[in-house]
Amino acid sequence: MKLGILGTLSLAAMLISQVALAETVKIGFVTTLTGGAGAIGNDMRDAVELALDHLGRKMGGSDVKMFYEDDTFKPAVGKQKTEKLVKKDKVHFVTGYIWSHVLLASRNSVVGKGPFMITSNAGPGPVAGKLCHEDFFSTSWQNDQTTMAMGEVLNQLGIKNLYIMAPNYAAGKSMVKGVSRTFKGKIIGKDMTKFPAQLDFSAELAKIRAAKPDAVFVFYPGKHGMQFFKQYSQAGLKGEIPLYSAFTVDSLSLPRLKDLAYGSLMTQFWAPDLDNAVNKRFVADYRKKTGRYPTFYAAQSYDTIMLINSAVTAVGGDLSNKDGMRNAMRKANFPSIRGPFKYGNNHFPIQNFYLRKVVKDADGNFTTSIVKTVYTNHQDPYAKDCKMSW
Amino acid sequence: MNWVLLLEQTLNGFQFGILLFLLAAGLTLIFGIMDLINLAHGSLYMMGAYFAATFTQWTDSFLLGALLALPACMLFGVILERIALRTLYTRSHLDQVLATFGLILFFNEFVRLIWGPIGLDIPLPGLLSGSVELFFGIRYPAFRLVIIAVGILVAFLLYLLVSKTRIGMLIRAGASNRQMVSALGININLLYTIVFGLGAVLAGLAGLMAAPIMTVEIGMGEEILIVTFVVIVIGGVGSIKGAFVAALIVGFIDTVGRSFLPDILGLFFSNDVADTAAPAISSMLIYILMALILAIKPQGLFPPKGA
Numbered sequence: 016m017k018l019g020i021l022g023t024l025s026l027a028a029m030l031i032s033q034v035a036l037a038e039t040v041k042i043g044f045v046t047t048l049t050g051g052a053g054a055i056g057n058d059m060r061d062a063v064e065l066a067l068d069h070l071g072r073k074m075g076g077s078d079v080k081m082f083y084e085d086d087t088f089k090p091a092v093g094k095q096k097t098e099k100l101v102k103k104d105k106v107h108f109v110t111g112y113i114w115s116h117v118l119l120a121s122r123n124s125v126v127g128k129g130p131f132m133i134t135s136n137a138g139p140g141p142v143a144g145k146l147c148h149e150d151f152f153s154t155s156w157q158n159d160q161t162t163m164a165m166g167e168v169l170n171q172l173g174i175k176n177l178y179i180m181a182p183n184y185a186a187g188k189s190m191v192k193g194v195s196r197t198f199k200g201k202i203i204g205k206d207m208t209k210f211p212a213q214l215d216f217s218a219e220l221a222k223i224r225a226a227k228p229d230a231v232f233v234f235y236p237g238k239h240g241m242q243f244f245k246q247y248s249q250a251g252l253k254g255e256i257p258l259y260s261a262f263t264v265d266s267l268s269l270p271r272l273k274d275l276a277y278g279s280l281m282t283q284f285w286a287p288d289l290d291n292a293v294n295k296r297f298v299a300d301y302r303k304k305t306g307r308y309p310t311f312y313a314a315q316s317y318d319t320i321m322l323i324n325s326a327v328t329a330v331g332g333d334l335s336n337k338d339g340m341r342n343a344m345r346k347a348n349f350p351s352i353r354g355p356f357k358y359g360n361n362h363f364p365i366q367n368f369y370l371r372k373v374v375k376d377a378d379g380n381f382t383t384s385i386v387k388t389v390y391t392n393h394q395d396p397y398a399k400d401c402k403m404s405w
Numbered sequence: 406m407n408w409v410l411l412l413e414q415t416l417n418g419f420q421f422g423i424l425l426f427l428l429a430a431g432l433t434l435i436f437g438i439m440d441l442i443n444l445a446h447g448s449l450y451m452m453g454a455y456f457a458a459t460f461t462q463w464t465d466s467f468l469l470g471a472l473l474a475l476p477a478c479m480l481f482g483v484i485l486e487r488i489a490l491r492t493l494y495t496r497s498h499l500d501q502v503l504a505t506f507g508l509i510l511f512f513n514e515f516v517r518l519i520w521g522p523i524g525l526d527i528p529l530p531g532l533l534s535g536s537v538e539l540f541f542g543i544r545y546p547a548f549r550l551v552i553i554a555v556g557i558l559v560a561f562l563l564y565l566l567v568s569k570t571r572i573g574m575l576i577r578a579g580a581s582n583r584q585m586v587s588a589l590g591i592n593i594n595l596l597y598t599i600v601f602g603l604g605a606v607l608a609g610l611a612g613l614m615a616a617p618i619m620t621v622e623i624g625m626g627e628e629i630l631i632v633t634f635v636v637i638v639i640g641g642v643g644s645i646k647g648a649f650v651a652a653l654i655v656g657f658i659d660t661v662g663r664s665f666l667p668d669i670l671g672l673f674f675s676n677d678v679a680d681t682a683a684p685a686i687s688s689m690l691i692y693i694l695m696a697l698i699l700a701i702k703p704q705g706l707f708p709p710k711g712a
Contacts, residue, residue, distance in 0.1 A: 049513070051622040054523045183684040206667070207680065209688045212628045214619045217417040217549065218664040224544065225410040238524065242619045249529075249546040249618065251536030271526050271620075 038334055039078045040327055042320075043100030043130075045093055045111040045121065048085035051238040052211075054267050055113055055312050056085070059135060061305050062313035065297070066320035074324045075332035082106060086113075088211065090120035097121035101128050107334050108133060110319050113236075113312065115139040115158065115186035126150050131326075131340070135319045136312055138363065139185045140192075144397030147361040150337075152344055154318040154351075156284050157363050157395030158186050159193030161261045164282040164368035164389040165232060166197030169259065175200040178228035178256075180219055182210030182239065190234040190261060196396065203228055214242050220250045230257045241268045244275050264373060266308040269381040277381065279373045284364075285314050285353050286371045286385045293350040308382050314352045325349035345405060357392075361401035365394045413543050414664045415657065420549045422656025423556030427611035428629065429636040429648040430563060431604025437643020437709060438579040439597050441494060442501045445485075445508035446608055446633070447626025453478050453609025454616040454625060455516060458525040467530055471613050475606055482605020486598055494597070513623050524622040527613075552614050559610065560649055567645055576600060580643035580709040632659075635695050641705025650706060655691050662687035 044063060046056035060083055072079060082104050086093030093112075100106045101124055109125045110133040112118040118137040125132040126148040134142070138157040142148075169177060177200055181187035187207060195202065204226045206219045223231055231252075235243045240263035247253055253275070260281045269276060287298045287308050297317055301309040309317075322344055329343030330336040347358050356366045368390040371383045432446045456477045461470030489508065493501050528534075533548045567573035575596055578586045587593040612626065619625065636655050640647025667683035674682070698706065 049517075049522075050624045051524060053517075053623070057522055205680065206663075207684045208663075209684055212688070213663075214628070215421065217420065217546075218414055218660045221410055221413040221417060222664055224413075225407050238620055238622055245620070246546075246618060249534060249536065249548060251544050251546070267523065271524075 038332070039080050040074050040323070040332075040334065041080050041082065041104060041106040041108075042323060043082045043084060043097070043104065043106040043109045043111070044135075044316075045084045045086050045096055045100070045109065045117070046135075047088050047113055048083065050088055052088050052113070053085075055237055055310070056083075056111075058267060058307075058310050058313045059111065059113070059316040062297075062301065062309060062316040063320055065301055065304055066317045066324075069296075069300070070320070070324055074327040075330070077327065077332040077334075084111075086117050088114065088117075090114075090116045093117035094120045094124055097124045101125055101130055106130055108323050110323075111135050111316070112137045114184075115189070116184050118142065119185060122146070122151070131337075131344075133319050133322065135316045137186065138189075138395075140189055140397050143361050143363050143395050144400030147401035147403050149341060149362075149403060152322065152358075152362040153364065154322055155315045155364075156366070157397060158189030159196065159397070160368060160390075160393055160395050161282050161284065162190045162193030162232075162234065163197045163396075164370075164393070165259060165261055166194045166199075167389050168280070168282060168370050169194075169230060169232070170197070170199050172230075174198075174230045176203045176226075176228045176230075177201070178204040178223050178226055178231045179233070180206045180208065180216070180223075180231070180243075181234040182213075182236075183207035184210045186236070187234060194232055200229075211239065214239065216243055216246050217250075220246060220252060223256065224250070224252060228256060230259060232259045232261075233263055234261050235263045238268075240264060241272060244268075244272050244279075248275050262311075264383070265312070266310040266382065269373065269383075270307075273381055276373045277375075280386070281371055281383070282368055282389060283311060283371050283383075284366050284368050285311055286369060286383050288382070288384050289353065289369075291352075291354040293354070294352040297352050308380065318349075318351050318353070321349040321351065322347070359394050359398045360404050361395075361398045362403075363395055363398065365392050367391050368393055409541055409543055410664075412541065413545065414661055416543075416545055416549070416553070417664075418657035418660035419653065420553050420556075420656070421660055422653035423553055423560075424611050424615055425629070425633060425636050425656055426556060426649050426652035427559060427607050427614075428633040429640065429652050430560075430645050431607040432633055433637040433640065433643055433645065433648045434576065434580075434600050435604045436637065438576060438583070438600050439494065440583065441490060442498050442505065443490070443604075444502060444505040444630070445512065446604070447630035448509055448512035449478065449482060449485075449605045449608035450612035450615075450626035450629065451512065451516065451621075451624070452481055453612030454527075454621040455520055455525065456481075456609065457613035457616060458527050458621045459520075461527050467527060467533075467617070470527070474609060474613050478609030479602045479606045481609075483598055483602045485605070486601040490601070491594075491597075509627065516623050522623065524620045526620055527617045529617045533617075546618075548617055552618075555610075555614065559607070563645055572599065577709070632691065635691055637705075639695055639698050639705055641708040643709040644705070644707040647705055647707030655694070658690050658694060659687075662690040666690075 048056040084096035108131050112134045113136045115137040131150050133152045136155050143157040181191050264276045326340035326343045330339040356364050359365050370386045372386050374384045456474035457470050460473040536544045537547045636651045640651030666687045670679035670683050
């Protein structure tokens, strides 16, 4: 009898500890879900859901609850939603963030307040350098890197005179800085346009025509990129002055741009045809689920969930063990769509960058394909400003 | 100074001005005659673009699509006026702002439900999709020339309508003195419906002409609406002539500012300062102009007679 009570008690204790261990993993995901850029957020959400499907919707035996929040493309709203996730929903991970200015506005509401922050896209310089933090990770890239690779490509192509256009906000400035770091020719013209208000580039296109550069390089994410390509062609510049881009042509704009972007060259850390098993499965299942090719935004979001899973699994679902989760994430020990990679001291990936080109697949769909590797295991230039070491 | 570039930028400014005029003409009439602040005017612009995109898909012709979209916009505007706006005429401006702001949110979600979150595209017929050679070796996008031509034609037709017809007389009378018009036994409700329908068509026309240059997107009317308000404030509320002149001025200043300010600032400041300051200052130019006009002529450049 006595033994019976003891047995029941220990069973109850075990059950309680099981309950304590199986705390639901709460993940906040801040992205843009409405307005013209809402399509990007939609793509990211589809990728997150696919990642959860691949994990059987469990991490380290625990249930997962997602909180999707819409930043409406505005830093103030993004910050407000971030605070809600941290204070009210008490999430363990705050992730997402398409836009650098939204991320910069929201950062201080997360880091040092408990949860981990993982950017699934934006990579402004400060968070990779001076503002790096032990609770901040990236599953994308630092903004300068992709355009640094573009600068190298332009050098290899023998471009001497370059005209640059980008929107006038945090990421636009980083992208321009990136290409200026590596491009050895002369930048004969540069226009920073009002973002996101300016969608008509007639004045700038007229300046490009007058300046007669060897090539034009632009960074216009989302709908701005589509409009730029359209207007570039309408102005009769397509075919006259080669146009190179970064983060401007993606799987959302390609089905609409079609021939306008055919053959267009850009740099990127990833492409749908990047040859590794994880990526093949991701792209195939994503297409099955949505009927679209995934964007790089989607690929990075998939990695975000996989990174979190590696952390939660490593500590057996014990979400109070932050050190354990941090150490696990630093190992980047998860199946990434970019293949195996390492984290730098600032928690940004050290990874390859490729030149990719717009092609047609076997079914006639427009997609991008890797032409060559520009950088192998490239680390961002801000890492040296980061005081963190581990 | 590069004269070819200056000429091309003048054309660009003119084209932007024409587009603004189409929006401003409707907005200024609705505000001037009906005393209604219609923030949802940008939604009418968006609907014009979506209608044209859909009809272009159905008919496979941009021209047919555009021609079908115009009556659709008119119908849409009339229904909107009858159902939602009629009750607002006697309310305060603040109520109108709140209600029409709500309409913006409603229409954005409405469009998302019907057409989905990803925008649409209007492919241009081959002839219009390239550029043409003008005088002095200026190459200019063919479709932008069409916008300029259509805009001038519409401005001319509006002039005829407003100054030579009976309806136009009523519109002018309504802009000058609303109470007197209704006191004289004119069916003011019918006049309001006509004016709103006309405004909706003009906004829709602007939207469908902007669509092939830009893209058809949710919320596409919101950015341009702010500039449109600047135009009607500068031009004088209720005045079509004012809207026309002010739209061209704003279009020109905005385009030329964007184009030449970085170079001009570069003469006086270091490159870094000019690079940072130029986009900021050029986007402020039209608001500076508006502030100046408000200080010198608070009624705008061409206030309607008797207002």
